[in-house]
Amino acid sequence: MAPTPPAIRVAGLHKSYGSFTAIAELDFEIAHGETFALLGPNGAGKSTTIEILEGYRDRSGGVAEVLGVDPQHGGLEWKARLGIVLQQSGESANLSVRELLRHVAGLYPSPRDVEEVISAVGLEAKAGSRVKALSGGQRRRVDVALGIIGRPELLFLDEPTTGFDPEARRQFWDLIRSLSAEGTTILLTTHYLDEAAQLSDRAGVIAAGRLIDIGPIDQLGPADARVPIVRWHDGATVREERTSEPSHLVSRLTAEHGELAGLEVIRPSLEDIYLDLVATAEPAATATATATAPAPAPTETAA
Amino acid sequence: MSATPTTGPVSPGRFTPGRTLRLGLSRIRYETTVYFRAGDTVFFTFLFPVVLLGIFSVAFDGLGNVGTNPDGSGGISQAAYYLPGMIAAGILLSGVQNLGVDIAIERGDGTLKRLGGTPLPVLSYFIGKMGQVLVTSLAQVALLLLLARVAFGVELPADPANWVTFAWVYLLGITTSAVLGIAISRLPRTGKSATAVIIPPLLVLQFISGVFLSFTMLPSWLQTVASVFPLKWIAQGMRAAFLPESFAAAEQGGSWNLPWVAVVLGIWLVAGLIVCRLTFRWIRKDG
Numbered sequence: 001m002a003p004t005p006p007a008i009r010v011a012g013l014h015k016s017y018g019s020f021t022a023i024a025e026l027d028f029e030i031a032h033g034e035t036f037a038l039l040g041p042n043g044a045g046k047s048t049t050i051e052i053l054e055g056y057r058d059r060s061g062g063v064a065e066v067l068g069v070d071p072q073h074g075g076l077e078w079k080a081r082l083g084i085v086l087q088q089s090g091e092s093a094n095l096s097v098r099e100l101l102r103h104v105a106g107l108y109p110s111p112r113d114v115e116e117v118i119s120a121v122g123l124e125a126k127a128g129s130r131v132k133a134l135s136g137g138q139r140r141r142v143d144v145a146l147g148i149i150g151r152p153e154l155l156f157l158d159e160p161t162t163g164f165d166p167e168a169r170r171q172f173w174d175l176i177r178s179l180s181a182e183g184t185t186i187l188l189t190t191h192y193l194d195e196a197a198q199l200s201d202r203a204g205v206i207a208a209g210r211l212i213d214i215g216p217i218d219q220l221g222p223a224d225a226r227v228p229i230v231r232w233h234d235g236a237t238v239r240e241e242r243t244s245e246p247s248h249l250v251s252r253l254t255a256e257h258g259e260l261a262g263l264e265v266i267r268p269s270l271e272d273i274y275l276d277l278v279a280t281a282e283p284a285a286t287a288t289a290t291a292t293a294p295a296p297a298p299t300e301t302a303a
Numbered sequence: 304m305s306a307t308p309t310t311g312p313v314s315p316g317r318f319t320p321g322r323t324l325r326l327g328l329s330r331i332r333y334e335t336t337v338y339f340r341a342g343d344t345v346f347f348t349f350l351f352p353v354v355l356l357g358i359f360s361v362a363f364d365g366l367g368n369v370g371t372n373p374d375g376s377g378g379i380s381q382a383a384y385y386l387p388g389m390i391a392a393g394i395l396l397s398g399v400q401n402l403g404v405d406i407a408i409e410r411g412d413g414t415l416k417r418l419g420g421t422p423l424p425v426l427s428y429f430i431g432k433m434g435q436v437l438v439t440s441l442a443q444v445a446l447l448l449l450l451a452r453v454a455f456g457v458e459l460p461a462d463p464a465n466w467v468t469f470a471w472v473y474l475l476g477i478t479t480s481a482v483l484g485i486a487i488s489r490l491p492r493t494g495k496s497a498t499a500v501i502i503p504p505l506l507v508l509q510f511i512s513g514v515f516l517s518f519t520m521l522p523s524w525l526q527t528v529a530s531v532f533p534l535k536w537i538a539q540g541m542r543a544a545f546l547p548e549s550f551a552a553a554e555q556g557g558s559w560n561l562p563w564v565a566v567v568l569g570i571w572l573v574a575g576l577i578v579c580r581l582t583f584r585w586i587r588k589d590g
Contacts, residue, residue: 054420056586077318080422090413094340095333103333107326107421109318150421 005068007032007154007185008053012062015048015209022048024209025062035176035186037196037217040206041278046189047087049206050158053187054084067154080109083152085160087189089139090146097134097142098127101149108150120178121145122171136163144172148179155179157188161195173198193270205274207281221273233262323424330423330431335438338401347502348401349439352393353446355515359385360455370550379547382455387541388514390447394473395505395534397440398480402432403487403501410586411494419585429485429579436481444473465544468561472540475568479533482575489582513538519553526555533571540564 008030015023023045030036038046051057052064055071064071069078093100098114105111118127121141126134131142140163147155157176161169169192176199180186190196196203197217204214213220224242230249231240234257243249246265253260268276319325338344360382368378409415418428451457460466491500509515511525512534518526529535542550543559551559 056416056419076422076424079420080318082420084417084420086413086416086420088413090417093414094337099336103329104421106329107423109422146417 004032005065006030007034007067008036008187009063009065010049010053013049013052013059013064014061015045015052015057016060021209023052023059026206026209026211028204028211028214030185030187032185033180033183034202035180035188035200037200037203038187038189038206039191039193039196039203039274040189044206045209046206047158050156050187050189054082054156055079080150081153083147083150083155085143085147085155085157087158087162089136089143093131096128096130097123097145100131100142101145104146105149110151111149112151114149117145117149120148120175122168137165137168140164141168141172144175152184154185154187157186157190159189159191161190161192169195193274197270205277205281207278210281212281213277217270220270221268221277225273225276226268229264229266229268231262231264231266232260238262318422323427324430326423326427327430327434330427331434331438334431334435338435338439344401344405348396349443351396352389352443353450355392356382356385356389356447356450357454359389360451370547370553380455380457382451383457383545386447386451386457387545388538390444390473390545391476391512391534391538391541392509392514393443393447394440394476394480394537395509397443398436398477398482399484399487400501400505401439402436402481402484403490404497406432406485406488407491407497407501408494410488411491411497416586425583425585432485433478433481436484437477440477460545468540469544472537472544472561472564475565475572476533476537476540479568479572479575480537482572482579483533485583486575486578508532508534511535513542517553519555530555530567533568536564536567 006029008028010029011027013023013026015021026045026049028036038049040046048057052059053066053071055066055074058072066074067078067081069075095103097118101114101117105114115127118124121144123138123141123145126138131139134142140160144157144160147157161172164172173195176186176188180199186199188196188199200217202215203217203220205212205220227242227244228246229240229242230246230253231238232253233239241249250260250263250265360380363381363385366381367375368380369384371378406415448459452459460469487501488497491497508529511521511529512518512532513521513529514534518529518535518538521529539554539559540561542554543561543564551557554560
């Protein structure tokens, strides 16, 4: 890869509220044009991280660089290059979708065409409706439209598809792919692993304020995480064995025992791998967190 | 969402000169549209003084004129007597109450957070708010004058000097009021509590500042308290503009005391600007 600086660089990032540690230590980089997913359970620190990068929160320590700028001191020119879709839908404006988008487009130096964006988020039929009269899923589309209207180089999406029906989610994925194809760098947090798998080049998994894994989505988890499991019933007990050659194992077992009761060959899904990762990381991380910080977590810092 | 926006992230456009002012003007349009589309603000901020002027004029009509000669002749109608007070109340409501509540709600519902993520200058946002206050308040004053003249036959001043007094007291008053509105929008902790935190103290202020009740009726300690706040001075300045010269004798100190109107309002304006500059943030940063 060319030695251009990354779109986002985070090193030793730390954030605490009093004695509560929201982010213990984070290191990652996101290249220009990359789509990166941040995964993790509720309260893991995803939103805290993304809001630090957006300039909404100040970090307690470490380095953060977004498009070459420290987000704590990002000026208006810097903001003009970002698109931000926050976790919560914004105002219940007494304006139509088209009026709101037209107004916000005017804040950016080279915005996208308003009608184009309206159709890109599938709101043609609602373009003249007041935003506050829309359903939750439709308002989320308005949020996404507001995030991309300024033609951002870098787009932050914090749980963007909450409240979408399955069809809307597919359409949203198409939109994100087309933005990515045009070179937009995208940082996304999501609870939906299929969404991360569909959209992202790489993903990072956060649990209890620490990055526990990072890499291409099909390589997450420990080396043996994808090794298939062969499971069968041996009398009353359930036996299972992990092997990279399941058919070999099955034929050997069949030769020894004859027909096997309850035979299954399981390939761990992304979700299985993710849940394993988080489950193994959480108790350890929670233990260290409680050892150093006995105070209860303030709720407003939940990711 | 299937259609693809055809043009991608090319090099970002440059900011053009005069951007802050241009966006400020665009915000005035936006803010004014939103203002008139919200039924509750139109009633409680915009129409409230108009409704009160109507009620006072009709309800107290039977009491006869105010400031009559000993033989009962002369004086001015109840409508004419209440007009300056209602204009002053309108200035307070359109500025302090309107912006104090409005911005607190915008902070609570995430509007400010979203704006803070866009390249909108804070100054343009302020221009938008101040412009909205000016536009809506001018319309309110025009409506009050129209109602007084047409419905209640109030004689408006003929001397241009009165209108000069009106113009400067109005401009200084509305600017101060708008700035103080932005400043106190920090007080409510949530958008939901905004009206409960801001409206009652302003109502009390209206009662002690000579808007609803004649100022000199109040005990002197309460007059002293009210004199600290700007509304008393706005109302006094408006009375100077609209009431006959003979009414000056009924004022505190027996004169309109316009220099002090200017001084007190000027102090509040500067103090409000300093508070805005020091405390306004798009979001409550958590440090």
